Structure formats: C-alpha cells, structure tokens
Amino acid sequence: KTEKSMRERKTIHSKEVFGYPISIFFIIVNEFCERFSYYGMRAVLVLYFTNFFHWDDDLATSVYHAFVALCYLTPILGATVADSWLGKYKTIIYLSIVYAIGQVAMAVSAIHDITDTDGDGTPNNMTFHIAMSMVGLVLIALGTGGIKPCVSAFGGDQFGDHQDKQRRTFFSVFYLCINGGSLLSTIITPILRAQECGIKSKESCYSLAFGVPAALMVVSLLVFIVGSGLYYKDEPQGNIMVDVCKCIGFAIKNRYRHRSKQYPKRQHWMDWADEKYDKLLIAQIKMVLRVLFLYIPLPMFWTLFDQKGSRWTLQATTMDGNFGALIVQPDQMQTVNPILILTLVPIMDFCIYPLIKKCGLDFTPLKRMTVGMFMASIAFVCAAVVQLEIDKTLPNFPSTTQGQLKLLNMGNNPVTVRFLDYFTFESEQINVSISSPEVTRNISLSMGERQTLLIPSDLTDEWLFVNGMNTVVNVSTPSVYFGLIEPLYYTNYSLIKNGEHTFTLWNDAQKCDFTMTFRFGSAYTFFINSNFGERIYSIYMQPNSVSLALQIPQYFFITAGEVMFSVTGLAFSYAQAPSNMKAVLQAGWLLTNAVGNIIVLIVAEVAKLPEQWTEFVLFACLLIAVCFIFSFMAYFYTYIDPAEIEAQFKKKDDDDDEDDKSKRKRAEVEMVKRRSVNSHDEEAKQTRI
Structure with a gap:
C-alpha cells in the first residue's frame, strides 16, 4: 500500500x-x-592566500587542502541528515543557504577597502579578512559536501519505474554539467581575478573572483526553489549507514565480551552479530568490508591529484603564460583537466578498452585503477622535471632567517663598497664601508626580504631608495598612479599587467613619457635623474622564461590517471556493493579523497623539503610504492555478484519459512489428531458410565 501511494504521488x-x-x-x-x-572559488583560492594574505606556499597549500578534505568529509553528514531526518529536498535547501552565505563571506573578505583606512591599498585589519574567509570556507565545505550525495539521488527519484532509459540519460547529462561548470569557472574566475579593482587601490580583484561564484550559488538556490512544486519529495526512510555501524559495533562488542569463554569459533568476526541481526544484513556488510579494505591504499592517489589546485598552480605563477595572441593566467591551467576528461572518457570507453580486450588481455577494473595510479606518479615526475627547469631561472630568495642587500651608486664618481650585488646575510644589521671619502654606516635588514640600498651623490645624505632629484616628481600610467615622489625617497612596488605600458613623469619644470614592456614574474626599479630623458632601471627579478605549455604533459598524465582510477573505481564500487549499501561505499570512496588531502597538508607542514622538485619526487615515489601494495591486494581479490549472494540468502530464508510453515502445519495436524483421540476416549468413557 505504501509503495502504491508513493507511485501515485510521483505520477x-x-x-x-x-x-x-x-x-x-x-x-x-x-x-x-x-x-x-x-570550482570557480577553488581555482583562485591558493593565489588568494599567497597574494592577499601574503602567506608562504606551505601554509597556503595546507589551508587549501584542509578545506578540500573538509568538503569530502561532510557528505557523510549530509547523507545522514537527509535519510534520517529532513529528507533530500529540505537538506538541499537548508545547506544551499549555508553554502551561499559562505560564498558571500569569501567575497566580502577579499574587499581591500573595508579596512584600508589610510588609503595605501593594504588592509590594516588583516585579522578581519582572515577570520571572515575561514568562516566562509567552513560554511562552503558544509554546504557543498552536505548536498553532494543528495542532489544526484534526488534527481534520480524524479523518474518513474517506466523511465529507466531517461534516468540513465539524466545521470550522463548530470556528469556533463559537473565538468561543464568546472571548465567555464576555471576559465572565467582567473580572468576576473586579474582585473584591477578597489576604490582606493588597484589590486587584483579577488572580491570579484569570489563574488561571481557567490552570485551563481544564489542563482542555483533560487532555481531549485522555483521548481519546488514539480518535485517528487520522498520522505526519510532511515539511514542504512546507521544500521551498518550498529551491526558492526554489536559484532565487535559481542566478540570482545566472549573472548575468554568457550564459544564456538566463527568463520568471520561479523558472525558474532547473528544473535541480534539478520544474516542477510551481515552478509551484505561482509561484502562492503571487502571493498573498503581495498580502499586503504587509495588516498595516496588523491594526495597527488588535488595538488593541481595548490602546488601546480603555485608552480604556474613562476612560468610564462604568454602564448602570443593568448595570455593564460596561472590558475587557468586547471581548465586543461576538464577538457581532457571530456576528451579521454569516450576515447577510453570506445577505443582503448575494446582494443585491449581484442588483444586478449584481461584488463580488469582493479588493473585499470593500478595503471591510473602509476599514471599519476608519472605526472609528478614530469612536474619535478619542469620545476628543475624553473629553478634554473628563478632568483635565489632569502629564507625567513636571512636578508638580502644590493647597493647601487647614484653618484657621478666611482666609489669602493664592500658589496656590489645581492648577498645573503644571517644577521639583522651589517656594517657597510664606502671609500672616497671613507664612510661607514650601520644598515638594518628585514629578514626574509630583498632590499636595495641607493648611495646618493652626496654621502652625507641618508642612504635609501631615492628619486635622484631635489624636486618632487609625479609618476603615473593610464591605469596606475604612483603619486608624488618626494626628493630622495621611493614608492612601494605596484602591480602592472603583462604587456607594454607608457609612463608619464612630470614636475613643475618638465614632463616626459617613456614606454616599457613588462612580462610575467618580472620586477623593476626605476631611478629618476635630473634629466628626464635619461632613464635608469634595475631588474629586481627577471621575467619568467619557462613556458606554461610545459605543464601540459603533467596534466595529461594526471587526467589519464583520473579516468582510469576514478571513473573505474566508482563503477567497480557500484558493481561490488549490495543493492541497499551503494551509498555506504560512495561515502567510503569520498572519505579516501578527504584522507588524501589530509596527507598533503601533513607533508607540507612537516616535511619542509628545501626544494620543490624533491617534494614532487617524494610524492611520485610514495604513489609507486602504493601501486605495488594495491596490485598485491588486487591479485588476491575475488570478484563477486552481490545480487546472486543476496538471492541465495533470500532463497534460504524462504526455504526456512517453508520449513517453518510445514512444521507448523504438521504440529496443527498432530494437535487435531490428539484432540480427536481425546474426544473419542471421552465418548467411550461416557458410554461405559
């Protein structure tokens, strides 16, 4: 009757x-x-940490992967709430509201001018921005993770029993929407980030890069609410995960309680639960545990895979994204992944796998997953090779316990100095001696930074960054106004877009324009002489010279690995799961992703390897070792048909029911006979009387 009413309501x-x-x-x-x-918010997240908060690469990587790990832990909470309490529809609505609030908090946290009271373009209250962004990330993780297991299942619920074909088409389109949204967002949000915005400052526009995803989340929520009257909304039916946990807990408790007593041994430790739970449920849990045991080595794949958005993006910031007519932002390289997914999935399914089968090779799902893990390790070897090429061109930056100093002579006469170029010092103050005439000064250094000390023509003046003139000078470009430069003083560094820019210098007496071409990664210091026509500049950092195209091979291998590992792993888990526990294995699969991201933040904070390429090689070696472990485990795994095993238990239960019925029927016949005999004896007794 309940199933009939459900079908009627769905119709x-x-x-x-x-x-x-x-x-x-x-x-x-x-x-x-x-x-x-x-994905739009996540694409620019690690650059937001390094450029806006000025965190180092290790801290930015750790926080990024902690956020991703939380996103893959919360699906268990969302599934439990939906199945046991609110139902899928209400869970999606409530958590989407939380999600949207988190995205808005991220956009607000990235607004420079909120706490920039002195107008220098730098937020004064950085604690406010960090706290707001962390709150936003937690809310986003609760929202996106909580609705992840609900939306696809809710979509499947909308179809009737006669719409199996349409349901399969829906899931295919659903998967394309995921990759389509990922592809477009990783193209658009880096472009928005690269824009200049701010009332008082012209900085990278992270508020816009986060604001557009926030607006899309609000649109997502509104669209879902608009369709409310058309949805079939199933009531919560209870969560099988709760029953599974209770059954496992009872088995462990019962086994522990009887450990010292003489009880018959069980073939499997889960058999200790048969005193309270149905044998079919115990058999289903055994099937799930066999697959979950195979999941143990799998987090290492996700450890490598999710570094696309952290380490690989940071690597891209040190590379040249100029492809002539096309300028590729560092965070836009992540678009290569969804593009390759949409390309490789049909190629694998319709060309590669059938070709391997025709060659007579038994390319089982577990073998595919092993090859996928090996592909990911190759990707990190490629990343290490690219990093070695980058390291040949990057300057030697000081550590947090070092400072670097460069001295430049702005006078007309040669002077003898102790240091002529950048040198590294491990003390906060050094003595600098200059001859002709002999002058000695005590110079303070800032640890972890590079500094340039200008020697003026008159050695009695203060040594600092100077404009070389005794009058005020104005400097500007069409997009950036540097303001007034006081005599013998300097400006802060300003961000300039890649390409050619024209600078205008003027004061009360003269005016001059000059053009300069800037490239990614470069930094320049310009010195203004009394004659505006003579331009002197020093290259603080050389432009990036390693092409961003060199990252394409590592993206190809990691995506090929994803197709063979992730897509195959999901299909394998679905095929090996009992009919009522596919969600349990889905939760276990997502948990491997969370653990993988936790491994990244542990390595980033604990290992502290001096060179980035060594970290890439370390991860590659760890995954190769895991490949051997997983292949060994897969060799001893026996594929099963859960439906067949369930049918056997159901048949056995039916047979037991038939036996019980027969026994009851025989007992009833015996009882009737006894009653008949007793009645006959009673009649005979009455006759005798």
Missing part, C-alpha cells in the same frame, strides 16, 4: 516533456551553477 508531480520530468531541468541547472560556484 502527480512528474509532469513530462519529451518523456522527461520537468523537475529534472531545474535540478540540472542547479547543479551546473553550484559546480561553477565551487
């Missing part, structure tokens, strides 16, 4: 267009906007 709500429920179109648009919001 009432399922208005169809071309055989598809209208409600699924709202769900598809909702998923596209939500994925755009999530």
Whole structure:
C-alpha cells in the first residue's frame, strides 16, 4: 500500500516533456551553477592566500587542502541528515543557504577597502579578512559536501519505474554539467581575478573572483526553489549507514565480551552479530568490508591529484603564460583537466578498452585503477622535471632567517663598497664601508626580504631608495598612479599587467613619457635623474622564461590517471556493493579523497623539503610504492555478484519459512489428531458410565 501511494504521488508531480520530468531541468541547472560556484572559488583560492594574505606556499597549500578534505568529509553528514531526518529536498535547501552565505563571506573578505583606512591599498585589519574567509570556507565545505550525495539521488527519484532509459540519460547529462561548470569557472574566475579593482587601490580583484561564484550559488538556490512544486519529495526512510555501524559495533562488542569463554569459533568476526541481526544484513556488510579494505591504499592517489589546485598552480605563477595572441593566467591551467576528461572518457570507453580486450588481455577494473595510479606518479615526475627547469631561472630568495642587500651608486664618481650585488646575510644589521671619502654606516635588514640600498651623490645624505632629484616628481600610467615622489625617497612596488605600458613623469619644470614592456614574474626599479630623458632601471627579478605549455604533459598524465582510477573505481564500487549499501561505499570512496588531502597538508607542514622538485619526487615515489601494495591486494581479490549472494540468502530464508510453515502445519495436524483421540476416549468413557 505504501509503495502504491508513493507511485501515485510521483505520477502527480512528474509532469513530462519529451518523456522527461520537468523537475529534472531545474535540478540540472542547479547543479551546473553550484559546480561553477565551487570550482570557480577553488581555482583562485591558493593565489588568494599567497597574494592577499601574503602567506608562504606551505601554509597556503595546507589551508587549501584542509578545506578540500573538509568538503569530502561532510557528505557523510549530509547523507545522514537527509535519510534520517529532513529528507533530500529540505537538506538541499537548508545547506544551499549555508553554502551561499559562505560564498558571500569569501567575497566580502577579499574587499581591500573595508579596512584600508589610510588609503595605501593594504588592509590594516588583516585579522578581519582572515577570520571572515575561514568562516566562509567552513560554511562552503558544509554546504557543498552536505548536498553532494543528495542532489544526484534526488534527481534520480524524479523518474518513474517506466523511465529507466531517461534516468540513465539524466545521470550522463548530470556528469556533463559537473565538468561543464568546472571548465567555464576555471576559465572565467582567473580572468576576473586579474582585473584591477578597489576604490582606493588597484589590486587584483579577488572580491570579484569570489563574488561571481557567490552570485551563481544564489542563482542555483533560487532555481531549485522555483521548481519546488514539480518535485517528487520522498520522505526519510532511515539511514542504512546507521544500521551498518550498529551491526558492526554489536559484532565487535559481542566478540570482545566472549573472548575468554568457550564459544564456538566463527568463520568471520561479523558472525558474532547473528544473535541480534539478520544474516542477510551481515552478509551484505561482509561484502562492503571487502571493498573498503581495498580502499586503504587509495588516498595516496588523491594526495597527488588535488595538488593541481595548490602546488601546480603555485608552480604556474613562476612560468610564462604568454602564448602570443593568448595570455593564460596561472590558475587557468586547471581548465586543461576538464577538457581532457571530456576528451579521454569516450576515447577510453570506445577505443582503448575494446582494443585491449581484442588483444586478449584481461584488463580488469582493479588493473585499470593500478595503471591510473602509476599514471599519476608519472605526472609528478614530469612536474619535478619542469620545476628543475624553473629553478634554473628563478632568483635565489632569502629564507625567513636571512636578508638580502644590493647597493647601487647614484653618484657621478666611482666609489669602493664592500658589496656590489645581492648577498645573503644571517644577521639583522651589517656594517657597510664606502671609500672616497671613507664612510661607514650601520644598515638594518628585514629578514626574509630583498632590499636595495641607493648611495646618493652626496654621502652625507641618508642612504635609501631615492628619486635622484631635489624636486618632487609625479609618476603615473593610464591605469596606475604612483603619486608624488618626494626628493630622495621611493614608492612601494605596484602591480602592472603583462604587456607594454607608457609612463608619464612630470614636475613643475618638465614632463616626459617613456614606454616599457613588462612580462610575467618580472620586477623593476626605476631611478629618476635630473634629466628626464635619461632613464635608469634595475631588474629586481627577471621575467619568467619557462613556458606554461610545459605543464601540459603533467596534466595529461594526471587526467589519464583520473579516468582510469576514478571513473573505474566508482563503477567497480557500484558493481561490488549490495543493492541497499551503494551509498555506504560512495561515502567510503569520498572519505579516501578527504584522507588524501589530509596527507598533503601533513607533508607540507612537516616535511619542509628545501626544494620543490624533491617534494614532487617524494610524492611520485610514495604513489609507486602504493601501486605495488594495491596490485598485491588486487591479485588476491575475488570478484563477486552481490545480487546472486543476496538471492541465495533470500532463497534460504524462504526455504526456512517453508520449513517453518510445514512444521507448523504438521504440529496443527498432530494437535487435531490428539484432540480427536481425546474426544473419542471421552465418548467411550461416557458410554461405559
């Protein structure tokens, strides 16, 4: 009766267009906007940490992967709430509101001018920005993780029993929406980030890069609410994960309680739960545990895979993204992944796998996953080779316990100095001696920074960054105004877009324009002489010279590994899971991703390897070692048919029921006979009387 009423309610709500429920179109648009919001925010996140908060690479990487790990831990919470309490529809609504608030908090945290009271373009209250962004990230993790297991299942619920074909098409389109949202967002949000914005400053516009994903999340929520009247909303039916945990807990407790007593041994430790739980449930849990045991080595793959958004993006910031007519931002390189996924999935399914099968090779799912892990390790070897090429061109930056100093002579006569170029000092103060005439000064250094000391023509003046003139000079470009430069003083560094820029210098007496071409990664110091026509500049950092195209091979190998590992792993888990526990294995699969990201932040904070390429090699070696462990485990794994095992238990239960019925029937017959005999004896007794 309950199933009949459910079908009737579904028929009432399922208005169809071309055989598809209208409600699924709202769900598809909702998923596209939500994925755009999530991946768009994540694409620029690590650069936000390093450029806005000025965190070092290790701290930025750790916080990034802590956030990703939390995103893959919260699906368990979302599934439990939906199945046991609120239902899928309400869970999606409430957590999407939390999600949208988190995205808005991220956009607000990136606004420079909120706490920039002195107008220098630098936030004065950085604690406010950090706290706001951390709150935003936690809310986003709760939202995106909580709705992850609900949206696809809610979409599947909209189809009737006669719409199996349409349901399969829906899941294919759903998967395309995920990759389509990811692709577009990783193209668009880096472009928004590269814009200049701010009332008082012209900085990279992270507020816009986070604001657009926030707007898309609000749109996603509104679209989902608009379709409310068309949805089939199933009531919470109870969470199988809770039953599984209770059964496992009872088995462990029962085994521990009887450890010292003479009880018959069990074939499997889960058999200790048969005193309270159904044997079919115990058999299903055994099947799940076999697959979960195979999951143990899998987090190492995700440890490497999710570094696309952290270490690889930071690596891209030291490379040249100029492809002539096309300028590629460092965080835009992540678009290579979804592009290759959409290309490689059909190639693998329709060309590579059938070709391997025709060659007579048994390319089982577990073998595919092993090859996928090996592909990911090759990707990190490629990343290490690229890093070695980058290191040949990068300057030698000081550590946090060192300072670097460069002295430049601005006078007309040669002077003898102790240091002529950048040198590294491990003390906060040094003595600098200059001859002709002999002058000695005590110079203070800032640890962890490079500094340039200008020697004026008159050695009695203070040594500092100077403009070389005795009058005030104005400097500006069409996009950046440096302001007034006082005599014998300097300006702060300003961000300049890649390309050619024209500078205008003027004071009360003269005016001059000059043009300079800037490239990614470069930094320049310009010195203004009394004659504006004579320009002197020093290259603080050489432009990036290693092409960003060198990252394409590592993206190819990591994506090929993802297709063979992730897509195959999901299919394998689904095929090996009992009919009512596929969600349990899905939660276990997501948990491997969370653990993988936790491993990254542990390595980033603990290992502290001096060279980045050595860290890439370390991860590659760890994954290769895991490949051997996983292949050994896979060799002894026996593929099963869960449906067949479940059918056997159900048949056995049916047979037991038949036996029980027969026994009851025989007992009833015996009872009737006894009653008949007793009645006959009673009649005979009465006759005798």
